[in-house]
Amino acid sequence: xxxxxxxxxxxxxxxxxxxxxxxxxxxxxxxxxxxxxxxxxxxxxxxxxxxxxxxxxxxxxxxxxxxxxxxxxxxxxxxxxxxxxxxxxxxxxxxxxxxxxxxxxxxxxxxxx
Numbered sequence: 001x002x003x004x005x006x007x008x009x010x011x012x013x014x015x016x017x018x019x020x021x022x023x024x025x026x027x028x029x030x031x032x033x034x035x036x037x038x039x040x041x042x043x044x045x046x047x048x049x050x051x052x053x054x055x056x057x058x059x060x061x062x063x064x065x066x067x068x069x070x071x072x073x074x075x076x077x078x079x080x081x082x083x084x085x086x087x088x089x090x091x092x093x094x095x096x097x098x099x100x101x102x103x104x105x106x107x108x109x110x111x112x113x
Contacts, residue, residue, distance in 0.1 A: 003039055007047040011057045014110045018056045023112030026060040030111070034067040034104040041066070069102025 014026045029048075033041050041064040048062040070079040071087060075094025079101065087096045 003043040004047050004051075006039060007044045008051050010044070010062070010107065011048065011051045011055055013107060014057050014060070015055045017110045018112045021112060023056070025113050026057040026110060027113055028061045028063060028109075028111040029057070030108045031062065031064045032067060032104045032106055032108050033064050034069065034102040036069045036098075036102040037105040039105055065108065067102055067104050070099050071096030072099040 010029060010031070014029050018024075018026050031041070031044075033039055045062050048057075048060075052058045052060060068081060071082050071089075072079055073089035073092060073094045073096050076089060076092040078089065078091050079099060080090055080096060082096065083090075088094075089096050
């Protein structure tokens with residue numbers, strides 16, 4: 001799975017952050033993951049415990065805030081959640097297109113001790 005190398009990078013970033021800021025260990029890594037990012041948070045959590053062994057991240061938790069995708073209406077510009085089998089804007093009836101909302105993938109915060 002492509003989550004393994006990404007999880008390894010997250011552990012490396014968190015470990016380095018802890019060392020650079022005089023921490024003893026990483027307590028928690030908080031991530032933001034959009035549903036359209038291409039990454040599965042549950043798979044990353046599985047790998048995180050294994051990859052973190054022997055690092056300052058060992059025993060830390062990996063938490064996620066999920067971001068639902070939004071469409072942007074071509075006519076009125078408003079953002080809205082896509083309904084099943086429809087791209088129609090609920091505000092004006094125009095057609096929606098995929099926006100950047102829902103593609104997020106980043107470390108939000110790293111909590112250290």
